[in-house]
Amino acid sequence: xxxxxxxxxxxxxxxxxxxxxxxxxxxxxxxxxxxxxxxxxxxxxxxxxxxxxxxxxxxxxxxxxxxxxxxxxxxxxxxxxxxxxxxxxxxxxxxxxxxxxxxxxxxxxxxxxxxxxxxxxxxxxxxxxxxxxxxxxxxxxxxxxxx
Amino acid sequence: xxxxxxxxxxxxxxxxxxxxxxxxxxxxxxxxxxxxxxxxxxxxxxxxxxxxxxxxxxxxxxxxxxxxxxxxxxxxxxxxxxxxxxxxxxxxxxxxxxxxxxxxxxxxxxxxxxxxxxxxxxxxxxxxxxxxxxxxxxxxxxxxxxx
DNA sequence: TCAGTAGTTGATATCAAGTATCAATTACTG
DNA sequence: CAGTAATTGATACTTGATATCAACTACTGA
Ligand SMILES: [Zn+2]
Ligand SMILES: [Zn+2]
Ligand SMILES: [Zn+2]
Ligand SMILES: [Zn+2]
Numbered sequence: 001x002x003x004x005x006x007x008x009x010x011x012x013x014x015x016x017x018x019x020x021x022x023x024x025x026x027x028x029x030x031x032x033x034x035x036x037x038x039x040x041x042x043x044x045x046x047x048x049x050x051x052x053x054x055x056x057x058x059x060x061x062x063x064x065x066x067x068x069x070x071x072x073x074x075x076x077x078x079x080x081x082x083x084x085x086x087x088x089x090x091x092x093x094x095x096x097x098x099x100x101x102x103x104x105x106x107x108x109x110x111x112x113x114x115x116x117x118x119x120x121x122x123x124x125x126x127x128x129x130x131x132x133x134x135x136x137x138x139x140x141x142x143x144x145x146x147x
Numbered sequence: 148x149x150x151x152x153x154x155x156x157x158x159x160x161x162x163x164x165x166x167x168x169x170x171x172x173x174x175x176x177x178x179x180x181x182x183x184x185x186x187x188x189x190x191x192x193x194x195x196x197x198x199x200x201x202x203x204x205x206x207x208x209x210x211x212x213x214x215x216x217x218x219x220x221x222x223x224x225x226x227x228x229x230x231x232x233x234x235x236x237x238x239x240x241x242x243x244x245x246x247x248x249x250x251x252x253x254x255x256x257x258x259x260x261x262x263x264x265x266x267x268x269x270x271x272x273x274x275x276x277x278x279x280x281x282x283x284x285x286x287x288x289x290x291x292x293x294x
Numbered sequence: 295t296c297a298g299t300a301g302t303t304g305a306t307a308t309c310a311a312g313t314a315t316c317a318a319t320t321a322c323t324g
Numbered sequence: 325c326a327g328t329a330a331t332t333g334a335t336a337c338t339t340g341a342t343a344t345c346a347a348c349t350a351c352t353g354a
Binding site for chain 4: 022050
């Protein structure tokens with residue numbers, strides 16, 4: 001079994017949840033996706049698992065920290081496997097590919113903002129929008145070659 | 148007329164949109180709110196304006212940059228009047244109050260991340276979650292006084 | 295001033311994401 | 325293996341948001 005899937009299953013077990021066929025299908029599908037996904041995508045990919053169960057399992061994984069839930073302004077949130085503890089995301093504006101990154105300077109700056117901001121800081125979130133290398137490559141070749 | 152409302156109306160006019168009674172109701176309501184709001188809140192506050200029109204007007208204002216649209220992980224996005232050009236938001240986790248801030252260090256760090264990140268950076272977003280001063284004050288007094 | 299036209303409105307229907315219900319099923323315990 | 329509590333998933337529902345389109349209204353310029 002893939003280390004990612006083990007991690008997801010462990011996250012469920014650690015919450016005292018039972019190991020069931022439905023949950024295994026969900027975790028192995030997430031592991032195979034190997035990319036960010038929406039809840040509806042999972043439902044479509046797993047017609048043999050009920051929507052309620054898909055949503056419930058995702059919620060468990062998010063609550064346990066094994067999955068990140070990314071807000072998407074126009075549309076359903078996306079989920080991606082959390083590979084390191086605290087991190088932020090890159091999102092390709094063209095294809096939606098999601099990456100993780102972590103940079104100490106960012107965290108240091110956050111701490112320095114405490115003076116500037118009214119109230120107590122309890123957390124933060126950050127997304128960097130990019131055009132990913134695949135999409136850059138695509139627009140360099142093909143696309144405009146008709147002129 | 149309030150400068151904020153003038154700004155909103157101008158944003159609509161600049162897009163070649165007509166000045167109508169419905170749109171005036173929406174802009175003056177936003178100006179009076181003086182706080183972040185959801186589309187549904189606006190609809191409730193303006194039963195005399197159709198839902199479609201409320202949503203359409205908000206979209207125009209967001210597209211023109213006069214309003215910020217903030218993703219809220221569990222629920223409808225919130226909107227707040229954009230008071231300065233590029234900025235980020237503080238969100239109180241207790242009461243939902245939204246503030247704006249701008250800090251040059253944050254922007255400088257963003258630029259420095261270009262080396263770390265695969266692909267071209269085209270933008271970023273950042274939210275700082277806080278407990279605002281009002282909520283801090285509330286939990287200091289009242290609340291636990293019963294013991 | 296007013297008719298023509300193009301933009302606007304809003305009731306209604308529809309869509310999409312997500313949650314609540316609850317009887318039937320299944321995983322664990324001893 | 326029986327008993328119990330957790331889990332499932334079909335169904336119905338809720339909420340946020342968009343599509344439709346006939347009626348209406350703001351602008352134009354004759
Ligand atoms: Zn891409
Ligand atoms: Zn961080
Ligand atoms: Zn607050
Ligand atoms: Zn910034």
